[in-house]
Amino acid sequence: MNKNIESVLISEQKLEKIVNSLAKQIEKDYNDKEFIMLGLLKGSIAFMADLMKNIDLDFRIDFMVASSYGSGTESSGKVKIKKDTEFEVKDKNILIVEDIVDSGNTLNFVCNYLMTRGAADVKVVTLCDKPTRRKVPFEPDYVGQVIPDEFIVGYGLDYDELYRNLPYIGVLKRSVYEN
Numbered sequence: 001m002n003k004n005i006e007s008v009l010i011s012e013q014k015l016e017k018i019v020n021s022l023a024k025q026i027e028k029d030y031n032d033k034e035f036i037m038l039g040l041l042k043g044s045i046a047f048m049a050d051l052m053k054n055i056d057l058d059f060r061i062d063f064m065v066a067s068s069y070g071s072g073t074e075s076s077g078k079v080k081i082k083k084d085t086e087f088e089v090k091d092k093n094i095l096i097v098e099d100i101v102d103s104g105n106t107l108n109f110v111c112n113y114l115m116t117r118g119a120a121d122v123k124v125v126t127l128c129d130k131p132t133r134r135k136v137p138f139e140p141d142y143v144g145q146v147i148p149d150e151f152i153v154g155y156g157l158d159y160d161e162l163y164r165n166l167p168y169i170g171v172l173k174r175s176v177y178e179n
């Protein structure tokens, strides 16, 4: 295990089960519905790569970069779109793929933004949800796992742009971010 990880919160085996179960639900719900799978970079990369391979439907993928965190552990509350979608979203069904919902600021902003641009429908699948941290009301449509208020990294999630490559989700040692 990485020396800066306190404990494993979601193991590789558990991640596989969660992703398979979410993929099944999405496959069922979007069976007769065209959609664009829209990943929010960079956190969603590992989750989206695994999720999309398990959905046996025809769909396009796209990416956005929307950021509200600096290099610290708290959301600034201000969301900036650093990279917009490649595809036109007007009249399209959009399924956003996210690694974590924390304050809710990012997804609240991005969902409103896509609806303003005329998307027909916007739904969100998140691997992790920290509902106790919400600052704005936001409820994802599909949730992999509800997690406690601990600083987690791995499987796409970072601290200061590190640890995204870990194959599991782990709790970061406090000493890493408290100094």
Ligand code: PRP
Residues within 6 Å of the ligand: 040, 041, 042, 043, 044, 066, 067, 068, 069, 075, 098, 099, 100, 101, 102, 103, 104, 105, 106, 107, 157, 158
């Ligand atoms: C993280 C995460 C979510 C957002 C969640 O992204 O991927 O997009 O923060 O926090 P919120 O609910 O408080 O808005 P970040 O801006 O760190 O960028 P990243 O995806 O590149 O890690």
